[in-house]
Amino acid sequence: MxxxxxxxxxxxxxxxxxxxxxxxxxxxxxxxxxxxxxxxxxxxxxxxxxxxxxLIYCSVCFNLTEHDPCFICADPKRNQQTICVIEEPKDFITIEKIGEYQGVYHILGGSISPLEGRTPDDLKIKELVRRVTSSGIAEVILATNPNVEGEATALYIAKILKPLAVKVTRIARGIPVGGDLEFADEITMLRALEGRQEI
CATH class of the missing domain: 1.10.8.420 (RecR Domain 1)
Structure with a gap:
């Protein structure tokens, strides 16, 4: 230099x-x-x-760990019938910080992105389908990022899981706390209205 x-x-x-x-x-x-x-x-x-x-990847959920399976997958107190699907290991920390989710995870290793050359075959989607079909999973929560790639990935996975008779849900999205309505785009406003709850 x-x-x-x-x-x-x-x-x-x-x-x-x-x-x-x-x-x-x-x-x-x-x-x-x-x-x-x-x-x-x-x-x-x-x-x-x-x-x-x-650091290695957990053979069950593909989270980063020093022991296989990771501490979440090995925890008998976790609800093994609920899987939260996320894109990257760093997303796991965000959800765990809340302290409310008691299920297990499945890390995809990214999102579908044709512009970056990432196809469904590059993600851990087949492994997710295997888990759902072999482990008696009751619900799959799709918690991919609320961007174009994350939405495409969530829709793709939902379509694949639909015939497997498993409940598939998507995390709610909307206006962040402290955000102003005037700066929200149309998709964010639509999601906020769709995810409204009675108070």
Missing amino acids: LGYPKSLGKLIDHLKRMPGIGQKTAQRLAFHILNLEPKGAQDLAQAILEARQK
């Missing part, structure tokens, strides 16, 4: 390859890392290596 020592330019280039990290953010992160005490830099490098070495 022009103007930087070779090792610093290499660090910036690697950081830039991360999702959502542009040139300036990569530079800030690189300088932050360089300003760490040697022990702090060593700990960061060790944490990255350890995560790469120890």
Whole structure:
């Protein structure tokens, strides 16, 4: 990288390859890392290596874990008849933070996106169908993201699961708390009206 020592330019280039990290953010992160005490830099490098070495995907739900099956799938207190389908492992944390959902999960590994070359065959949809047909599942909750790809993925899965006599639901979507109606798009308003509840 022009103007930087070779090792610093290499660090910036690697950081830039991360999702959502542009040139300036990569530079800030690189300088932050360089300003760490040697022990702090060593700990960061060790944490990255350890995560790469120890983390695997659960053979049941495809969540990240250090033990197979993961702690959710292995928990006998969880409702094994309800599966919440999400796109990525990070979505699991968002739902678990609420503390209300007591079922299990199924992580697809993304969403259907023809523009990015991701088809249903690239996701863990076949594995979901296998779970539904072999485990006596009562309900599948589709919690994919409320964007074009997430909606397409949810509709595709719902269509596949319909003949299997399992209840398929979709999480409600609508106006976020603190949001203004004037900034809501038509689809968000439609979903908010459809998901209305009696108070």
